[in-house]
Amino acid sequence: MQHRKISFIGAGNMAGAIISGLVESGYPAHLISVCAPSTTHRDALAEKYGVQSSSDNSGCAKEADVVVLSVKPQMMADVCKALQKDVDFSDKLVLSIAAGVSVARFCELLGENLNIVRIMPNTPSLVGKGMSGLYAPVQVSQADRDYSGELMTAVGKICWVDTEEGINHVIAAAGSAPAYFFLFMEAMQAEAQRLGFSAETAQMLVEQAASGASALVAASPDTPLSELRENVTSKGGTTFEALKVFTDRKLPEIVSEAMQAAIARAQEMEKLF
Ligand SMILES: NC(=O)C1=CN([C@@H]2O[C@H](COP(=O)(O)OP(=O)(O)OC[C@H]3O[C@@H](n4cnc5c(N)ncnc54)[C@H](O)[C@@H]3O)[C@@H](O)[C@H]2O)C=CC1
Numbered sequence: 001m002q003h004r005k006i007s008f009i010g011a012g013n014m015a016g017a018i019i020s021g022l023v024e025s026g027y028p029a030h031l032i033s034v035c036a037p038s039t040t041h042r043d044a045l046a047e048k049y050g051v052q053s054s055s056d057n058s059g060c061a062k063e064a065d066v067v068v069l070s071v072k073p074q075m076m077a078d079v080c081k082a083l084q085k086d087v088d089f090s091d092k093l094v095l096s097i098a099a100g101v102s103v104a105r106f107c108e109l110l111g112e113n114l115n116i117v118r119i120m121p122n123t124p125s126l127v128g129k130g131m132s133g134l135y136a137p138v139q140v141s142q143a144d145r146d147y148s149g150e151l152m153t154a155v156g157k158i159c160w161v162d163t164e165e166g167i168n169h170v171i172a173a174a175g176s177a178p179a180y181f182f183l184f185m186e187a188m189q190a191e192a193q194r195l196g197f198s199a200e201t202a203q204m205l206v207e208q209a210a211s212g213a214s215a216l217v218a219a220s221p222d223t224p225l226s227e228l229r230e231n232v233t234s235k236g237g238t239t240f241e242a243l244k245v246f247t248d249r250k251l252p253e254i255v256s257e258a259m260q261a262a263i264a265r266a267q268e269m270e271k272l273f
């Protein structure tokens with residue numbers, strides 16, 4: 001892949017996950033810089049991965065070919081306004097990983113016809129298992145689209161969406177999704193402990209079942225999920241009774257409602273930030 005000089009503005013969970021995944025996949029650390037006001041996270045990243053660390057957002061952005069906006073949506077306007085005063089973005093590629101901040105808003109903050117790609121990643125990027133959705137408005141060149149896609153492919157899988165609304169759908173299906181699975185696993189772990197297993201054993205039971213199920217899905221690309229589920233569900237057996245509880249409590253409806261709630265919040269944020 002192309003190796004451009006890239007600067008992350010914001011050194012939190014998501015920037016850290018992408019930086020880690022990039023360096024692990026061979027992106028040259030000396031081409032990566034990370035900026036945040038406090039030293040805690042950025043210095044840890046600098047120490048662990050050999051990237052540059054700074055508190056000077058504008059300085060880092062000026063030197064970079066690619067600026068990754070990775071602060072919280074609530075902070076984005078303030079951060080962008082400060083950058084806009086000092087930095088000429090006309091020859092840069094801007095990548096935003098923020099939920100709920102639109103291309104139109106970025107153009108308002110950083111300049112018309114901004115060369116911007118919106119990316120919706122997720123935290124498994126940390127271990128090269130990320131899932132990112134990407135959206136680019138019409139003004140973005142093929143070379144910049146290719147670079148953005150290759151960048152995120154270095155930390156996982158990607159899918160392009162044709163409309164910006166698609167980014168909110170990616171949030172619901174992948175960006176926020178690791179948390180859904182963690183919540184489910186937390187609940188299982190708690191119940192396993194109530195059954196008398198030690199915390200350590202409960203964790204092992206649930207983690208291994210989850211990673212085993214996920215590995216089985218990955219190893220069976222042509223097998224529908226329903227078939228994998230049926231393979232576990234013996235007639236008149238235990239799994240049937242467990243699944244019946246989920247069905248009776250309308251798990252599919254709950255999942256649908258939860259994903260729609262994520263989308264609704266992203267839409268609301270687009271109006272707020
Ligand atoms: N955490 C996740 O799973 C995902 C997060 N995102 C997006 O990534 C963005 C960051 O989220 P997280 O990493 O979770 O948040 P976080 O709170 O972990 O990180 C935010 C970072 O911004 C830094 N920051 C605060 N003020 C700043 C300033 N003025 N200049 C530079 N840096 C500043 C903070 O020091 C912190 O390092 C958000 O916009 C979120 O929507 C997108 C997909 C997944």
Ligand SMILES: O=C(O)[C@@H]1CCC=N1
Pocket residue numbers: 099171175176
């Ligand atoms: O919760 C959030 O708003 C961010 C976006 C997707 C995952 N975390």
